[in-house]
Amino acid sequence: MNRSLLSVEDFSLSYGAVPALHQVSIRIARGESLVIVGESGSGKSSLGLAVMRLLPRTARMTTGTIRFLASDGTSHELTTTDATILQRLRGKEIGMIFQEPMTSLNPVYRIGDQITEAIRFHEALPRTAARDRAVALLAHLGIAEPERRMAAFPHELSGGLRQRVVIAIALVCNPSLLIADEPTTALDVTVQAQILDLLKRLRGERGMALLFVTHHLGVAREIADRILVLYAGRAVEEGPAAAVIAHPLHPYTRALLQSVPRLGMNKDEMTLPAIGGAVPDPAQVPHGCAFAPRCPSFRSGLCDAAPPPVTTFGENRSVRCFRAAELAA
């Protein structure tokens, strides 16, 4: 029986008539960290939002299931479970850090009230006890003078501090799964490294699983147990992080790695050197391999004829490329 904490099976999604995710499957065990990597537009945020069932109304799920194992041992199909159960799971068992940090904070409330409310929404805790926990958490997240910061409004904080507050809200009920959608992308490199260190430390302390989204393989390498590479809404490669990075099996992963910025580079260096071409318009993805038009080194006639099948290597690596065996050799 599948006892993964989160298992997304065969999940497809469209916005109106335009497909965004194609039969994507992911599994995350308790305490495990899966990083989803891909360029902008590959469907990473859509996948995270689907797990939280926070997709816009225009989004339509066309195939698949999303199962989550709650801390009481009950299993829930998140795409169909009723709203009250979902509300109980969101925030309490599944925390989320959204891609836009400012949208997750309400500009008109003090941050202390926002963290305290997040606690009291899920736990019957007196206001003072909730406040104490919020202050302790801010201190734990490396925020100096947490008492004083509680009274600040979001716009009064630096980007790094604001992101720590967002993380505090996501973590305040000790979720077993944290979904973090590009949580460091908007930050400068020094702060980015600090936030990654913080997330790594928190994972270790709490045994929390992580679904981490980034367009940046350098970031993935820092925090992933496993990596899933998404291209134009398709999972093109998946495996243990160290193996995928040391020996990528899909031409797209290779191209991403060649363009990978490392922590410590300055902001200009951080812009990804271009992989030729762009992610296809989702309404006009090629019939064969979606990456074929950008794949100068390995493309063959086969690649334009039909979508490549999944090839597996060992128990835990898979790749969707006709030439996977050659790349693996």
Ligand SMILES: Nc1ncnc2c1ncn2[C@@H]1O[C@H](COP(=O)(O)OP(=O)(O)O)[C@@H](O)[C@H]1O
């Ligand atoms: N609300 C939306 N309405 C229509 N299309 C959307 C919406 N959100 C995302 N998309 C489309 O879905 C695809 C995947 O987007 P997204 O999940 O945001 O990717 P990523 O997070 O990897 O950049 C893109 O083609 C994007 O234009």
Ligand SMILES: [Mg+2]
């Ligand atoms: Mg996104």
